[in-house]
Amino acid sequence: MKQTVVPELARSRRLLIGYFAGLGVVMAVWGARMPAVQHAAEMTTAALALVLLSAALGMVAGLKMGGCLAHPARLPVLLTGGALGLAACLAVLGACHSLESLLVAALVFGAAHGVLDVAANAAAVQVQDAYGRPVMAGLHAAYSLGALAGAALAATTAHASHTVVFTAAATAVAAAACAASRLTRCVAAPALEPVHRRVALGQDGHHGLPRPRLWLLGALAAATLLGEGAAADWASVHLHDLGATTATSAAAYAVYSGAMATGRLAGDRLTARLGAPALVRAGATLASLGLATGLAGSTITFALLGWAAFGLGLSVTIPSLITAAGTGGPRAVATVAVTGYVGLLVGPALIGALGTLTALPHALLLPALLAAAVAVLAPKALENPAP
Numbered sequence: 001m002k003q004t005v006v007p008e009l010a011r012s013r014r015l016l017i018g019y020f021a022g023l024g025v026v027m028a029v030w031g032a033r034m035p036a037v038q039h040a041a042e043m044t045t046a047a048l049a050l051v052l053l054s055a056a057l058g059m060v061a062g063l064k065m066g067g068c069l070a071h072p073a074r075l076p077v078l079l080t081g082g083a084l085g086l087a088a089c090l091a092v093l094g095a096c097h098s099l100e101s102l103l104v105a106a107l108v109f110g111a112a113h114g115v116l117d118v119a120a121n122a123a124a125v126q127v128q129d130a131y132g133r134p135v136m137a138g139l140h141a142a143y144s145l146g147a148l149a150g151a152a153l154a155a156t157t158a159h160a161s162h163t164v165v166f167t168a169a170a171t172a173v174a175a176a177a178c179a180a181s182r183l184t185r186c187v188a189a190p191a192l193e194p195v196h197r198r199v200a201l202g203q204d205g206h207h208g209l210p211r212p213r214l215w216l217l218g219a220l221a222a223a224t225l226l227g228e229g230a231a232a233d234w235a236s237v238h239l240h241d242l243g244a245t246t247a248t249s250a251a252a253y254a255v256y257s258g259a260m261a262t263g264r265l266a267g268d269r270l271t272a273r274l275g276a277p278a279l280v281r282a283g284a285t286l287a288s289l290g291l292a293t294g295l296a297g298s299t300i301t302f303a304l305l306g307w308a309a310f311g312l313g314l315s316v317t318i319p320s321l322i323t324a325a326g327t328g329g330p331r332a333v334a335t336v337a338v339t340g341y342v343g344l345l346v347g348p349a350l351i352g353a354l355g356t357l358t359a360l361p362h363a364l365l366l367p368a369l370l371a372a373a374v375a376v377l378a379p380k381a382l383e384n385p386a387p
Helices: 002-032 034-040 045-069 072-095 099-131 136-156 162-180 183-188 190-201 211-241 246-274 276-297 300-314 317-326 330-357 365-382
Strands: none
Touching (some): 002 034, 002 162, 002 183, 034 162, 045 072, 072 099, 072 162, 099 183, 099 317, 136 162, 136 246, 136 317, 211 317, 211 330, 211 365, 246 300, 246 317, 276 300, 276 317, 317 330, 317 365
């Protein structure tokens, strides 16, 4: 039995690495070339905010839809369809030159993102359970590395039209999804049927996962992703306010992302050795103390070290929360993801508002405090329930 199962699991894992990496590439290319999109459509900042809101609403709808549709047997279709839909929408976004067309395209783009996100994470939980050891952090590391590659692609092609870059990236992702479509069926291979039956029992999102624990997982995901949103939108501003050059300021998020990718690459081995509750608690403590120290230091070096510690410390939190939610089935994964993305979307604006009332370093203490809360509460949310 072992000789027939292992190749299918290894193939499934490699495919999911590709899906996570592809998702990271697409999202980074879209985000990095946002100024070009705004310029091409001659949008104000308020209009661009509407486009981003449309994408966020579409993503929430897609997450919910994916949770409803993500029966294990349908995962191959959702993975392929989600990837193709995301790629097609990226190409369409590159061709849009009006606010109205961007609003519609962004809405569908967000929905495709949500469906693919849930399908990939539900499949990852399934494959991890069949492996019998942690693999989730490594899969999320593929997303981080894909995002770094996408950001590098956007930077090196900054001289080219965003329409050309979007179309090229979309074509590559779509071609990869089509080429892998037959192999993607192994995600629902007979070798995984025991996991299918167990996950299907949790299809309503509550069987085997009490509602209080489900919402605690979601709240911790929101707290963590608020920190990720803060790093994405405010780390470079923080460095700039300290007097850093434009290049050094831009490197702040790269330092954070690189540290997060490094932590996720080592996360599976550390989870197997220490257990998810202890590892997440230690990591969140590092994130909280690291960011707080970086903010208090008031120097560029301390700030960069603080953002690096923040990324490293939070690196295993989301993979661990998704793994815990996976025991309740795809709908539970979708619930935790939706709640988490609320923090990602609301967090940067909340920090901006707090920064206008006090000062940015004081406002950025919020994600540090939330990381401390994660350190306190995560063991309760991640501990294995008594049989």
